Amino acid sequence: MWTFIHKWGSPKWFYVMSAKLQPLFWMVSLLLIVTGTVWGLAFAPADYQQGDSFRIIYVHVPAAFLAQSIFVSMALASLVFVVWKIKVADMAAKVMAPLGAVMTFVALFSGAVWGVPTWGTWWMWDARLTSMLILLFLFLGVIALRGAFASRDSGSKAASVLAMVGVINIPIIKYSVDWWFTLHQPATFTLTSRPAMPTEMWLPLLVMVLGFYCFFIALTLMRTRNEILRREINKRWVMDLFQEAR
Amino acid sequence: MTPKRRQKLLVILGCLVLAGLAVGLTLYALRANINLFFSPVQIAQGDAPVERTIRAGGMVKEGSVIRDPQSLDVEFQITDYVDELAVAYSGILPDLFREGQGVVVIGKLLANGQFMADKVLARHDENYMPPEVAQALEEAGYSAADYQAKAAEVGQRLEL
Numbered sequence: 001m002w003t004f005i006h007k008w009g010s011p012k013w014f015y016v017m018s019a020k021l022q023p024l025f026w027m028v029s030l031l032l033i034v035t036g037t038v039w040g041l042a043f044a045p046a047d048y049q050q051g052d053s054f055r056i057i058y059v060h061v062p063a064a065f066l067a068q069s070i071f072v073s074m075a076l077a078s079l080v081f082v083v084w085k086i087k088v089a090d091m092a093a094k095v096m097a098p099l100g101a102v103m104t105f106v107a108l109f110s111g112a113v114w115g116v117p118t119w120g121t122w123w124m125w126d127a128r129l130t131s132m133l134i135l136l137f138l139f140l141g142v143i144a145l146r147g148a149f150a151s152r153d154s155g156s157k158a159a160s161v162l163a164m165v166g167v168i169n170i171p172i173i174k175y176s177v178d179w180w181f182t183l184h185q186p187a188t189f190t191l192t193s194r195p196a197m198p199t200e201m202w203l204p205l206l207v208m209v210l211g212f213y214c215f216f217i218a219l220t221l222m223r224t225r226n227e228i229l230r231r232e233i234n235k236r237w238v239m240d241l242f243q244e245a246r
Numbered sequence: 247m248t249p250k251r252r253q254k255l256l257v258i259l260g261c262l263v264l265a266g267l268a269v270g271l272t273l274y275a276l277r278a279n280i281n282l283f284f285s286p287v288q289i290a291q292g293d294a295p296v297e298r299t300i301r302a303g304g305m306v307k308e309g310s311v312i313r314d315p316q317s318l319d320v321e322f323q324i325t326d327y328v329d330e331l332a333v334a335y336s337g338i339l340p341d342l343f344r345e346g347q348g349v350v351v352i353g354k355l356l357a358n359g360q361f362m363a364d365k366v367l368a369r370h371d372e373n374y375m376p377p378e379v380a381q382a383l384e385e386a387g388y389s390a391a392d393y394q395a396k397a398a399e400v401g402q403r404l405e406l
Contacts, residue, residue: 045376049342054374083255120340120367124350126282164258168266172273179273181281181303183350185372197374 032211078160342368
């Protein structure tokens with residue numbers, strides 16, 4: 001088990017093995033997202049109160065899930081980098097940040113678009129919306145901090161620390177709707193109980209969520225591979241690789 | 247794991263716990279300000295400032311909505327199933343506004359206990375459902391129970 005994990009810490013091993021996994025995740029994510037989109041937008045029933053604007057949930061919830069999961073993954077990768085000095089973990093943390101920022105923005109934007117017809121406002125400084133905005137700033141902060149140092153190592157360390165500390169925001173986002181009065185309604189999906197909507201509504205949502213996760217994995221593998229090549233350009237095995245390709 | 251790495255890991259986790267504690271205490275101290283709105287029970291207890299712009303929230307009480315046929319004026323009561331708050335508003339209500347629906351009203355509390363709203367926002371819950379199911383549930387007497395349980399729980403926490 002440990003040797004298996006250790007092998008993935010080697011850039012060369014990661015590069016070779018991820019090449020095999022990557023197409024699988026791209027295929028599955030494409031399949032799930034197309035299925036979920038068509039199912040959710042065309043076949044799932046409309047809501048009894050909100051009508052068709054309810055369908056925004058099929059983008060909003062997966063994006064919000066992914067935004068938080070990406071932040072946690074980034075923080076874990078940073079922890080592995082800081083404690084065990086595994087460079088691949090730092091590269092993964094680096095390439096995750098922009099996607100996380102994009103997903104946070106998508107969640108905020110789709111939420112605003114959804115808020116206008118249902119709540120009557122596109123923004124309200126309630127605990128859920130504000131903590132999500134803070135998440136966006138944390139992502140942007142991590143990206144900016146990494147770029148602000150002349151030496152790559154200092155940038156990596158600073159960004160890692162910010163990512164690890166920023167994880168405190170995640171439980172706040174998650175429980176904000178339970179701890180305080182908010183305009184935002186409580187969670188749609190929980191691990192402990194059945195969703196409070198019928199199967200024909202939540203099944204396409206689940207498909208979309210899984211599709212988004214596969215997309216995140218596929219994109220992270222692809223971008224980490226690029227990052228490996230960029231950083232290991234002077235290593236023997238990378239040179240051999242280019243020699244072969246020529 | 248080498249002792250050095252173990253120590254590093256422990257230091258990081260320790261720092262995280264401390265930072266989490268600091269944030270937790272700050273949020274706990276600010277809890278009254280983070281709540282988006284006052285509940286009618288808090289207003290009845292005199293927790294809300296008078297003649298200042300505040301937000302109040304609750305469910306629109308069944309049968310309390312009175313519309314003026316000549317204008318956009320509307321009066322209704324919001325309730326948390328403990329206390330009620332009379333609200334007066336003039337303007338266009340959101341599509342989701344109806345009796346039994348959660349709302350947040352923004353405006354001023356008058357000295358006589360009435361609330362003059364400048365804006366009405368609708369809340370909705372996570373119980374999405376197709377129209378047919380909603381109708382069936384309504385006939386079976388659904389809706390208030392969920393919100394009531396939550397209001398009671400929050401009320402209890404506020405007293406602590």
